Amino acid sequence: MDKEKFYITTAIAYTSKKPHIGNTYEIILTDAIARYNRLKGKDVYFLTGTDEHGQKIQELAENAGITPKAYVDNIAGEIKNIWDLMDTTYDKFIRTTDDYHENTVQKIFKKLYEQGDIYLGEYEGSYCTPCESFFTESQLVDGKCPDCGREVKKAKEEAYFLKCSKYQDRLIEYIESHPEFIEPESRKKEIMNNFLKAGLQDLCVSRTSFTWGVPVSFNEKHVTYVWIDALSNYITALGYTVDEKSETYNKNWPADLHVIGKDILRFHAIYWPIILMALGESLPKKIYAHGWMLFGNDKMSKSKGNVIYADELAKEFGTDAVRYFCLSEMPYSQDGNITYESVINRYNTDLANTLGNLVNRSVTMVNKYFDGNVYVTEESEDVDNDLKGYIGEAVKLYKEKMDSLKVSEAVEQVMNIARRSNKYIDETTPWILAKTEEGKERLKTVLYNLVEAIRIIAVMLEPFMPTTSKSIMEQINSSNSDLSSIETFGKIENNSKVGNAKVLFARIDEKEKLEELNKKMEEKVVEEAEKAPEITIEEVEKVEMKVAQILSAEKIEGAKKLYKLEVDLGTEKRTVVSGLVPYYKEEELIGKKVAMITNLKPAKLRGIESNGMLLAAGDNDVVKVLFVDDSVPLGEGIH
Ligand code: ME8
Numbered sequence: 001m002d003k004e005k006f007y008i009t010t011a012i013a014y015t016s017k018k019p020h021i022g023n024t025y026e027i028i029l030t031d032a033i034a035r036y037n038r039l040k041g042k043d044v045y046f047l048t049g050t051d052e053h054g055q056k057i058q059e060l061a062e063n064a065g066i067t068p069k070a071y072v073d074n075i076a077g078e079i080k081n082i083w084d085l086m087d088t089t090y091d092k093f094i095r096t097t098d099d100y101h102e103n104t105v106q107k108i109f110k111k112l113y114e115q116g117d118i119y120l121g122e123y124e125g126s127y128c129t130p131c132e133s134f135f136t137e138s139q140l141v142d143g144k145c146p147d148c149g150r151e152v153k154k155a156k157e158e159a160y161f162l163k164c165s166k167y168q169d170r171l172i173e174y175i176e177s178h179p180e181f182i183e184p185e186s187r188k189k190e191i192m193n194n195f196l197k198a199g200l201q202d203l204c205v206s207r208t209s210f211t212w213g214v215p216v217s218f219n220e221k222h223v224t225y226v227w228i229d230a231l232s233n234y235i236t237a238l239g240y241t242v243d244e245k246s247e248t249y250n251k252n253w254p255a256d257l258h259v260i261g262k263d264i265l266r267f268h269a270i271y272w273p274i275i276l277m278a279l280g281e282s283l284p285k286k287i288y289a290h291g292w293m294l295f296g297n298d299k300m301s302k303s304k305g306n307v308i309y310a311d312e313l314a315k316e317f318g319t320d321a322v323r324y325f326c327l328s329e330m331p332y333s334q335d336g337n338i339t340y341e342s343v344i345n346r347y348n349t350d351l352a353n354t355l356g357n358l359v360n361r362s363v364t365m366v367n368k369y370f371d372g373n374v375y376v377t378e379e380s381e382d383v384d385n386d387l388k389g390y391i392g393e394a395v396k397l398y399k400e401k402m403d404s405l406k407v408s409e410a411v412e413q414v415m416n417i418a419r420r421s422n423k424y425i426d427e428t429t430p431w432i433l434a435k436t437e438e439g440k441e442r443l444k445t446v447l448y449n450l451v452e453a454i455r456i457i458a459v460m461l462e463p464f465m466p467t468t469s470k471s472i473m474e475q476i477n478s479s480n481s482d483l484s485s486i487e488t489f490g491k492i493e494n495n496s497k498v499g500n501a502k503v504l505f506a507r508i509d510e511k512e513k514l515e516e517l518n519k520k521m522e523e524k525v526v527e528e529a530e531k532a533p534e535i536t537i538e539e540v541e542k543v544e545m546k547v548a549q550i551l552s553a554e555k556i557e558g559a560k561k562l563y564k565l566e567v568d569l570g571t572e573k574r575t576v577v578s579g580l581v582p583y584y585k586e587e588e589l590i591g592k593k594v595a596m597i598t599n600l601k602p603a604k605l606r607g608i609e610s611n612g613m614l615l616a617a618g619d620n621d622v623v624k625v626l627f628v629d630d631s632v633p634l635g636e637g638i639h
Pocket of ligand 1: 010011012013014015021022023025026051230231233259260261262263264291292293294300
């Protein structure tokens, strides 16, 4: 019999910048679901990729002085590297700059235009002339341009629109008759009430104000504006071409699951179904919108310096541990929170103490007491039955949770089995049993049960921590790893032999690691502040610089480079944190006049609020502060 197909996708990541741990969470989550479905015996097709067009990318490339294609090649490479480092098992990586994709997007656009689902109209919005950009009301900052801060004016631009209103009722009916279509329920309600039932606006699908996009084939002044381009990836990747449908498409479409973040649910639950209806194709079976990953309850942002990258985290803890944090910290449908404390804590508590210890103790005991041999026995005492009953229940729950996308709760079931098994060791006291002949007979049963519990754990862990799962299987020398093998307890065969015990996760010194990680994060803030894109004269004028005198300099405890400086601006005194310790002694600074940026947004470094920045020249080897001649009065403006 043919295997049941399972087509699963992630959102395609913007190639505007390197993806942070939040974006990476999505591919890890999707990978866990894909791997689980493979374990269930399904024929999985897993798609991911990159979203490479748009005004922002064009601008970033211009700022970097390279072509948009060179820019996206670089970032797409970086994204792919991170996805690979995270051990994700995608079958295809689509880029929206791939020829086949661009060709089909043009054909889709043309078909929808010819059948009257796309029409030419006028896009009206707030326009910033110097930036040549339109913004929606919600994008404006205090009613001004979010990029340069200048006044905007109402303007119109010729644009194509997708006639959404035409499909509104059909879509409402579809969502109502397919309760499983959008998850979670709470977000589905939002979509229904705030958008669909409130009356759908037609969607602007082309732009003339930038060129980095798929040209509209019959009117090359226009480029396709993001969503038709981006969303179509889910079918173009399978070989859908409008004129023809490939075998891969026929086999895999409709998608079984689109995994996306909550911010883009509207596009997937409204515009994507409308595009598909207009094309006469079936709708995906399910769209699941996950929550946001926050850092210390804050949105990650470069300027706050709290952006965490998966590759950096993997260097500290390893790929499997990063996968584990992401999957266990992110609850179903809600936002999750990551902090260095929680990461280290989970590493030590769950991975080193609970899981690692269980495997290590058990395999070591089998080697020590029975030369590595595992024996099947007939006996089963209450304590054994209790363990087996517990595991049976946890396995059942694990499957239920995975089938309903509650991945963090499924992960928890694995840890529950590990905790229960550690307790079983305490209950059965193998080291006492080993002392007598009679006890040793009993010990055979105890160790058999432990090795089997470990095997079950390893199978369940495969979707979450593939390398760890494999390493455990090697340590117990088992190859029984499909999902059906954990339905009944007792698959380890008589006289099988375990391998050598290995340490899976070595404990980490929490205080030391935390200090190290915080220090690296601070360095990133400083690095970010030092990066300079090209700016206009108006922007230069925004920087306020004045002459200040250093009153005192004090080393900050725990920070190798930082001084806390008190400075006098004539009219006020301020505190500034500055990385000058390696270059100047306190007495070389105190009393000196310096050039200082005075209107920099305050930043906290080592808990101290810094209100300004001293100007200095040089890099890490030699740094020279730009001292000002003593004759210049305090508070004098610098131009
Ligand atoms: O939205 N936590 O790309 P993207 C969890 N190109 N998920 C997050 C997140 C966070 N902190 N930040 C972002 C796009 N995401 C479009 C998609 S699909 C046809 C086009 C999620 O690079 C976000 O919700 O901004 C999205 O699902 C994915 O990461 C890529 O985001």
